[in-house]
Amino acid sequence: xxxxxxxxxxxxxxxxxxxxxxxxxxxxxLANFAKMKxxxxxxxxxxxxxxxxxxxxxxxxxxxxxSIEIQEEKARxxxxxxxxxxxxxxxxxxxxxxKCEFKENYIDYIITNPPYYKKDHNIANKDYEFLVSRQExxxxxxxxxxxxxxxxxxxxxxYLIHKPERLVDLIKLTSSLKLKRVKFVQxxxxxxxxxxxxxxxxxxREGLKFEDTLVIYEDxxxxxxxxxxxxx
Numbered sequence: 001x002x003x004x005x006x007x008x009x010x011x012x013x014x015x016x017x018x019x020x021x022x023x024x025x026x027x028x029x030l031a032n033f034a035k036m037k038x039x040x041x042x043x044x045x046x047x048x049x050x051x052x053x054x055x056x057x058x059x060x061x062x063x064x065x066x067s068i069e070i071q072e073e074k075a076r077x078x079x080x081x082x083x084x085x086x087x088x089x090x091x092x093x094x095x096x097x098x099k100c101e102f103k104e105n106y107i108d109y110i111i112t113n114p115p116y117y118k119k120d121h122n123i124a125n126k127d128y129e130f131l132v133s134r135q136e137x138x139x140x141x142x143x144x145x146x147x148x149x150x151x152x153x154x155x156x157x158x159y160l161i162h163k164p165e166r167l168v169d170l171i172k173l174t175s176s177l178k179l180k181r182v183k184f185v186q187x188x189x190x191x192x193x194x195x196x197x198x199x200x201x202x203x204x205r206e207g208l209k210f211e212d213t214l215v216i217y218e219d220x221x222x223x224x225x226x227x228x229x230x231x232x
Contacts, residue, residue, distance in 0.1 A: 007051065009231035010058040014049060014081045020039060025216065026161050026195055026224070027113050029106035031055035032229045033183060033197040034159040036109050039063045043151065045112035045144060046070075051077040052111050053090050065090040065109075068097055070139070097139050105148040109157045110148050114139065116166070141166070142173050149175045150200065158200040164193045178204040183211040189218070 003016035008028060011202040033053055038044065038061045044053040047067035057065050067090055075094035082090055093100055148158045158177055162170060164184065171179060181199035186192065193213070215223050222230070 007055050007058065008229065010055070012054050012058055012085050012200075014054065014083065014158055015077060016052065017049075017077070021153050023049070027051045028055070028229060029185060029214065029226075030111065030113055030159060030161040030197060031059060031194070032112055033161075033199070034060075034157075036060035036062065036108070036157075040108035041106075042066070042109045042111060043068060043102070043107050043112060045147070046114055046139060047078060047092070048074050048088070048113075050081045052113060053078070054081065054085070054087070056109075056111060057087065057090060063089065066093055066102075067091065068093045068095065068100055069093070070096050097147055101168070104150055105153050106154075107151045108153055108156055110146075110152060112144060112158075112160045114141065114144060114160060114162065116163045133163050141169055145173045145175055146202070149177055152177075152202045156202045158202075159198070160200075161195050161197050164196045167196060170196075170198060174200060178206065179208055180204055181209045181211065184213045186213055186215050187217055189215050221224060 004013040005016045005023065006013050014023070034056065036056065040060075040062055042056055042062050042063045043066045044056070045068050047053050047069040052066060053067040056062060067078055069078060069092065071096055075092050078092050082092070142195045144160070152158065177200040179198060182203045183197040185195035185197065186191040187194050214225055216226055217223060
Protein backbone atom coordinates (compact mmCIF):
# COMPACT_ATOMS: atom_id res chain seq x y z
CA UNK A 1 0.00 0.00 0.00
CA UNK A 2 1.38 3.41 -0.98
CA UNK A 3 1.87 5.87 1.87
CA UNK A 4 1.84 9.63 1.40
CA UNK A 5 3.36 12.59 3.21
CA UNK A 6 1.42 15.86 3.04
CA UNK A 7 3.17 19.23 2.84
CA UNK A 8 1.97 21.51 5.68
CA UNK A 9 -0.64 24.15 4.75
CA UNK A 10 -1.21 22.61 1.31
CA UNK A 11 -3.12 19.78 -0.33
CA UNK A 12 0.06 18.49 -1.96
CA UNK A 13 1.04 14.92 -1.20
CA UNK A 14 4.34 13.12 -1.75
CA UNK A 15 5.03 9.41 -2.05
CA UNK A 16 6.55 8.13 1.18
CA UNK A 17 9.48 5.73 0.88
CA UNK A 18 10.37 4.05 4.16
CA UNK A 19 13.83 5.00 5.50
CA UNK A 20 14.50 7.15 2.45
CA UNK A 21 13.47 10.40 0.74
CA UNK A 22 11.14 11.54 3.54
CA UNK A 23 11.39 15.28 4.07
CA UNK A 24 12.47 16.62 7.43
CA UNK A 25 11.54 19.68 9.42
CA UNK A 26 14.63 21.47 8.10
CA UNK A 27 13.09 21.72 4.61
CA UNK A 28 9.76 22.93 5.99
CA UNK A 29 11.53 25.61 8.05
CA LEU A 30 13.52 26.72 5.00
CA ALA A 31 10.44 26.96 2.75
CA ASN A 32 8.74 29.08 5.39
CA PHE A 33 11.83 31.28 5.95
CA ALA A 34 12.10 32.07 2.24
CA LYS A 35 10.08 35.01 0.94
CA MET A 36 9.23 35.04 -2.76
CA LYS A 37 7.00 37.18 -4.93
CA UNK A 38 4.14 35.75 -6.96
CA UNK A 39 4.70 34.78 -10.62
CA UNK A 40 8.49 34.60 -10.31
CA UNK A 41 11.06 31.87 -11.04
CA UNK A 42 12.99 29.53 -8.76
CA UNK A 43 15.78 26.97 -8.97
CA UNK A 44 15.83 24.24 -6.34
CA UNK A 45 19.37 22.84 -6.05
CA UNK A 46 19.57 19.25 -4.84
CA UNK A 47 15.80 18.92 -5.07
CA UNK A 48 15.55 15.31 -3.89
CA UNK A 49 11.97 14.08 -4.16
CA UNK A 50 10.74 17.66 -4.41
CA UNK A 51 9.79 19.01 -1.00
CA UNK A 52 11.27 22.51 -1.50
CA UNK A 53 10.11 22.77 -5.12
CA UNK A 54 6.56 21.74 -4.26
CA UNK A 55 6.30 23.74 -1.04
CA UNK A 56 7.71 26.91 -2.64
CA UNK A 57 5.39 26.58 -5.62
CA UNK A 58 2.39 26.23 -3.31
CA UNK A 59 3.35 28.87 -0.73
CA UNK A 60 4.38 31.59 -3.18
CA UNK A 61 2.38 30.85 -6.37
CA UNK A 62 5.50 30.81 -8.54
CA UNK A 63 5.46 30.87 -12.33
CA UNK A 64 8.27 28.36 -12.93
CA UNK A 65 10.49 26.08 -10.86
CA UNK A 66 13.57 24.21 -12.07
CA SER A 67 14.40 21.24 -9.82
CA ILE A 68 18.01 20.11 -10.14
CA GLU A 69 18.71 16.62 -8.79
CA ILE A 70 21.79 14.57 -9.67
CA GLN A 71 20.51 11.21 -8.40
CA GLU A 72 18.39 9.38 -10.97
CA GLU A 73 16.17 7.55 -8.46
CA LYS A 74 15.30 10.72 -6.57
CA ALA A 75 14.63 12.59 -9.81
CA ARG A 76 12.29 9.79 -10.89
CA UNK A 77 10.43 10.01 -7.59
CA UNK A 78 10.15 13.77 -8.01
CA UNK A 79 8.59 13.25 -11.45
CA UNK A 80 6.08 10.85 -9.85
CA UNK A 81 5.22 13.42 -7.18
CA UNK A 82 4.59 16.04 -9.86
CA UNK A 83 2.30 13.67 -11.76
CA UNK A 84 0.52 12.71 -8.53
CA UNK A 85 -0.39 16.37 -7.96
CA UNK A 86 -0.95 17.28 -11.65
CA UNK A 87 1.77 19.95 -11.53
CA UNK A 88 3.21 21.02 -14.88
CA UNK A 89 5.27 24.15 -14.16
CA UNK A 90 8.06 22.37 -12.28
CA UNK A 91 10.80 21.07 -14.57
CA UNK A 92 13.06 18.28 -13.32
CA UNK A 93 16.70 18.47 -14.38
CA UNK A 94 18.51 15.19 -13.64
CA UNK A 95 22.06 16.54 -13.91
CA UNK A 96 25.15 17.50 -11.99
CA UNK A 97 24.77 21.15 -10.93
CA UNK A 98 28.08 22.01 -12.60
CA LYS A 99 26.74 20.73 -15.93
CA CYS A 100 23.48 22.69 -15.83
CA GLU A 101 23.30 25.55 -18.30
CA PHE A 102 21.22 28.63 -17.55
CA LYS A 103 21.45 32.15 -18.92
CA GLU A 104 23.23 34.67 -16.73
CA ASN A 105 21.02 36.97 -14.62
CA TYR A 106 18.01 34.76 -15.41
CA ILE A 107 16.44 33.52 -12.15
CA ASP A 108 14.65 35.40 -9.36
CA TYR A 109 15.33 32.93 -6.53
CA ILE A 110 17.40 29.88 -5.63
CA ILE A 111 16.68 27.57 -2.70
CA THR A 112 18.74 24.66 -1.40
CA ASN A 113 19.04 22.27 1.50
CA PRO A 114 22.57 21.14 0.62
CA PRO A 115 24.84 18.42 2.01
CA TYR A 116 25.88 19.68 5.44
CA TYR A 117 29.25 17.98 5.75
CA LYS A 118 32.57 18.15 3.93
CA LYS A 119 33.70 15.14 1.95
CA ASP A 120 36.09 13.88 4.64
CA HIS A 121 33.49 14.03 7.46
CA ASN A 122 33.14 10.65 9.17
CA ILE A 123 29.66 9.21 8.59
CA ALA A 124 28.88 5.64 9.61
CA ASN A 125 26.44 4.95 6.76
CA LYS A 126 28.64 4.26 3.71
CA ASP A 127 25.80 3.89 1.20
CA TYR A 128 26.72 6.16 -1.73
CA GLU A 129 23.21 7.46 -2.28
CA PHE A 130 23.00 8.42 1.40
CA LEU A 131 26.45 10.03 1.40
CA VAL A 132 25.70 12.19 -1.67
CA SER A 133 22.85 13.83 0.25
CA ARG A 134 24.97 14.34 3.39
CA GLN A 135 28.52 15.04 2.20
CA GLU A 136 29.97 17.42 -0.40
CA UNK A 137 30.76 14.58 -2.81
CA UNK A 138 28.87 15.69 -5.92
CA UNK A 139 28.35 19.34 -4.98
CA UNK A 140 30.15 21.80 -2.69
CA UNK A 141 29.15 25.10 -1.12
CA UNK A 142 31.51 26.80 -3.55
CA UNK A 143 29.65 25.21 -6.48
CA UNK A 144 26.35 26.55 -5.11
CA UNK A 145 27.62 30.11 -4.66
CA UNK A 146 29.39 30.19 -8.04
CA UNK A 147 26.24 28.98 -9.78
CA UNK A 148 23.98 31.37 -7.85
CA UNK A 149 26.19 34.40 -8.54
CA UNK A 150 25.95 33.63 -12.25
CA UNK A 151 22.27 32.83 -12.79
CA UNK A 152 20.51 35.06 -10.24
CA UNK A 153 19.15 38.39 -11.43
CA UNK A 154 20.41 41.59 -9.84
CA UNK A 155 19.01 41.60 -6.26
CA UNK A 156 17.99 37.97 -6.75
CA UNK A 157 18.00 35.86 -3.60
CA UNK A 158 19.54 32.58 -2.46
CA TYR A 159 17.93 30.79 0.48
CA LEU A 160 19.63 27.92 2.26
CA ILE A 161 19.74 26.02 5.52
CA HIS A 162 22.95 24.69 6.99
CA LYS A 163 24.82 23.79 10.14
CA PRO A 164 25.94 26.75 12.31
CA GLU A 165 29.51 25.43 12.38
CA ARG A 166 29.74 26.08 8.63
CA LEU A 167 28.86 29.78 9.00
CA VAL A 168 32.44 30.92 8.33
CA ASP A 169 32.46 28.93 5.08
CA LEU A 170 29.11 30.43 4.10
CA ILE A 171 30.37 33.99 4.55
CA LYS A 172 33.77 33.33 2.97
CA LEU A 173 32.35 31.91 -0.28
CA THR A 174 29.62 34.45 -0.98
CA SER A 175 31.23 36.30 -3.94
CA SER A 176 28.70 38.89 -5.23
CA LEU A 177 26.07 37.58 -2.82
CA LYS A 178 25.65 39.39 0.47
CA LEU A 179 24.33 37.68 3.59
CA LYS A 180 21.31 39.81 4.53
CA ARG A 181 19.12 37.74 6.87
CA VAL A 182 19.95 35.02 9.42
CA LYS A 183 17.82 32.91 11.73
CA PHE A 184 19.22 30.32 14.14
CA VAL A 185 17.22 27.20 14.96
CA GLN A 186 17.50 25.37 18.28
CA UNK A 187 15.97 22.03 19.25
CA UNK A 188 15.21 23.34 22.77
CA UNK A 189 15.32 26.72 24.48
CA UNK A 190 18.59 25.99 26.33
CA UNK A 191 20.35 23.98 23.61
CA UNK A 192 22.87 25.15 21.04
CA UNK A 193 21.65 25.96 17.50
CA UNK A 194 21.29 22.96 15.20
CA UNK A 195 20.51 24.87 11.99
CA UNK A 196 21.07 28.28 10.49
CA UNK A 197 18.65 29.75 7.93
CA UNK A 198 20.24 32.25 5.53
CA UNK A 199 19.12 34.72 2.90
CA UNK A 200 21.75 36.00 0.45
CA UNK A 201 21.06 38.82 -2.02
CA UNK A 202 23.01 39.43 -5.22
CA UNK A 203 24.70 42.85 -5.38
CA UNK A 204 23.02 44.03 -2.19
CA ARG A 205 24.22 46.75 0.13
CA GLU A 206 25.99 45.89 3.35
CA GLY A 207 23.78 45.18 6.35
CA LEU A 208 22.69 42.04 8.15
CA LYS A 209 19.48 41.28 10.05
CA PHE A 210 19.39 38.63 12.79
CA GLU A 211 15.87 37.31 13.28
CA ASP A 212 14.59 35.85 16.54
CA THR A 213 15.82 32.32 17.18
CA LEU A 214 13.34 29.57 16.37
CA VAL A 215 12.92 26.83 19.00
CA ILE A 216 11.55 23.54 17.64
CA TYR A 217 10.38 21.83 20.83
CA GLU A 218 8.72 23.05 24.03
CA ASP A 219 7.72 20.66 26.82
CA UNK A 220 8.27 17.64 24.61
CA UNK A 221 6.03 18.94 21.81
CA UNK A 222 6.42 21.20 18.80
CA UNK A 223 6.63 24.85 19.81
CA UNK A 224 3.89 27.36 18.99
CA UNK A 225 6.03 28.80 16.19
CA UNK A 226 6.59 25.40 14.58
CA UNK A 227 2.89 24.56 14.92
CA UNK A 228 2.10 27.84 13.17
CA UNK A 229 4.53 26.96 10.37
CA UNK A 230 2.79 23.58 10.10
CA UNK A 231 -0.60 25.27 9.92
CA UNK A 232 -1.75 23.98 13.31
